Amino acid sequence: MTCLKVAPLVDRLLVAGRVPGWRFRRMWRHLATCGTCRAYFDRAAVAWRAMGPGAEPPQIAEARADEVVARVGAPKRRPSRWRLGAWTVAGAGALAALAVAARVAWPPHGPDRSTFVERGTAAARARGIRAFCLDVARPEAVAVRGDAASARPDVASPVLACRAGDDLQLAYTLGAGAGEDLVVIARSADGRRVLLEPAPNAARSTALRPGALDEPLAERVHLRALGAPGRYTIEALFLSAPLDAMALDALAARGADPGRGVIDRQQLALDLAP
Amino acid sequence: MLLVTDRALLDGFRAGRPEALKAVYLHYRPRLLDALRAGFSFRSGEVWMRFRGYHSPFELEQAASEALARALLPAARASYDGLHPFADYLFGIARNLVLNELRRNDLLVPVGGDEELAPAAAGGLALAPEPTLEEREIERLLAAFLAEASPVERGLFELRFRDGEKQDDAARALALSRVQVRRVEYKLKRRLLAYLKKHGYLADVPRALLGAGLRSVLA
Numbered sequence: 001m002t003c004l005k006v007a008p009l010v011d012r013l014l015v016a017g018r019v020p021g022w023r024f025r026r027m028w029r030h031l032a033t034c035g036t037c038r039a040y041f042d043r044a045a046v047a048w049r050a051m052g053p054g055a056e057p058p059q060i061a062e063a064r065a066d067e068v069v070a071r072v073g074a075p076k077r078r079p080s081r082w083r084l085g086a087w088t089v090a091g092a093g094a095l096a097a098l099a100v101a102a103r104v105a106w107p108p109h110g111p112d113r114s115t116f117v118e119r120g121t122a123a124a125r126a127r128g129i130r131a132f133c134l135d136v137a138r139p140e141a142v143a144v145r146g147d148a149a150s151a152r153p154d155v156a157s158p159v160l161a162c163r164a165g166d167d168l169q170l171a172y173t174l175g176a177g178a179g180e181d182l183v184v185i186a187r188s189a190d191g192r193r194v195l196l197e198p199a200p201n202a203a204r205s206t207a208l209r210p211g212a213l214d215e216p217l218a219e220r221v222h223l224r225a226l227g228a229p230g231r232y233t234i235e236a237l238f239l240s241a242p243l244d245a246m247a248l249d250a251l252a253a254r255g256a257d258p259g260r261g262v263i264d265r266q267q268l269a270l271d272l273a274p
Numbered sequence: 275m276l277l278v279t280d281r282a283l284l285d286g287f288r289a290g291r292p293e294a295l296k297a298v299y300l301h302y303r304p305r306l307l308d309a310l311r312a313g314f315s316f317r318s319g320e321v322w323m324r325f326r327g328y329h330s331p332f333e334l335e336q337a338a339s340e341a342l343a344r345a346l347l348p349a350a351r352a353s354y355d356g357l358h359p360f361a362d363y364l365f366g367i368a369r370n371l372v373l374n375e376l377r378r379n380d381l382l383v384p385v386g387g388d389e390e391l392a393p394a395a396a397g398g399l400a401l402a403p404e405p406t407l408e409e410r411e412i413e414r415l416l417a418a419f420l421a422e423a424s425p426v427e428r429g430l431f432e433l434r435f436r437d438g439e440k441q442d443d444a445a446r447a448l449a450l451s452r453v454q455v456r457r458v459e460y461k462l463k464r465r466l467l468a469y470l471k472k473h474g475y476l477a478d479v480p481r482a483l484l485g486a487g488l489r490s491v492l493a
């Protein structure tokens with residue numbers, strides 16, 4: 001399911017209360033890997049929750065229940081290892097670092113004594129980039145040929161199919177919270193770096209605006225400039241602090257990993273046809 | 275208390291009958307969602323820490339699903355004694371699940387400076403999460419939207435959404451037919467969605483999905 005189909009489906013689910021089951025399942029799978037669509041779903045779901053308990057589309061609970069019952073009923077299949085989504089739980093590192101020694105007693109002991117509150121924990125943050133192929137054959141009517149959202153390296157890379165004559169436009173999504181920076185690197189199949197955004201001579205990495213939904217990055221790239229047809233990988237590095245010109249230069253020249261400041265690393269594949 | 279009081283359901287649950295498992299899922303899910311949204315405190319060495327709960331409805335739903343899936347596994351069903359509240363048993367599973375994941379998720383790297391790693395003192399019990407900016411924004415928009423709604427729509431909003439009444443009951447209370455209630459409800463939700471988009475709370479998809487720059491390109 002492509003992103004363009006998800007938001008109208010979310011709308012339909014909220015207004016009508018349900019959508020065809022197979023579409024719901026596809027939508028849910030898509031939401032698990034696409035930050036932009038999830039940001040849309042989350043925002044809409046917060047609104048529906050604010051209306052009251054009776055506003056929730058009944059299909060969400062029912063479809064999830066059916067899925068779980070089918071899963072636990074099936075022999076020899078344990079629940080998949082649950083991840084905190086494919087998207088980063090921003091700031092939860094602080095919790096993780098301190099929680100290593102945590103022993104969670106069961107049954108719970110006494111009242112909920114919150115003597116300390118960890119900052120910024122568990123705020124799942126929508127974050128990702130999306131690449132659009134623009135068919136620019138007719139400048140007076142540029143059309144989107146396709147789009148794909150980035151995903152974590154531990155899930156199958158979404159693939160965007162473009163033609164060599166197309167332009168590539170990148171956009172980012174970042175949930176509410178602190179500002180972050182972004183560097184995007186494209187590599188050819190042999191590992192050669194073919195694109196860096198921002199350009200190596202920029203003063204710093206791209207500053208991201210919290211709350212942005214598919215905000216376009218400044219540069220549009222002619223795909224012909226990337227190189228020969230074939231498979232390319234586009235990697236997005238989300239950074240807790242800006243990279244200065246020197247660090248960007250090192251990244252461009254030697255592919256040096258920026259290291260500690262990387263909060264999230266996501267990628268997508270680009271298939272360039274002649 | 276469903277499983278403690280309904281012995282037939284408990285038998286079905288223990289036997290792993292799908293309809294019993296689904297009934298248990300649907301019964302306990304709302305409270306589990308509330309609990310995982312509110313977060314909880316736990317002890318880490320000598321200090322008390324707090325898991326602040328899930329803000330993303332999607333993440334919340336996924337976490338609740340996974341906790342329920344584990345509670346419905348044969349081994350977990352066999353371990354439940356049927357005497358103590360199942361909700362406590364379930365919350366214990368959910369709690370361990372959250373902490374294990376936070377602990378072992380290697381994607382979690384320290385973010386920010388030392389001052390952010392130091393736990394900040396906070397008093398009192400935080401049983402209900404503080405409303406987020408987003409929630410305050412939506413409350414304001416909802417109030418403005420309802421101020422423009424008709425009395426019937428406002429009545430329906432209260433009965434159906436706020437109180438969670440069934441359509442039949444709402445119809446009776448509003449002296450409408452069930453079909454009329456359905457129609458008003460559908461239109462009200464559709465108008466609200468449009469209202470939220472008009473006021474910028476929700477981006478107008480799919481144009482927003484294309485991004486502002488692309489919109490201008492395609493305009």
Ligand SMILES: [Zn+2]
Nearest residue numbers: 003034037149
């Ligand atoms: Zn999407």
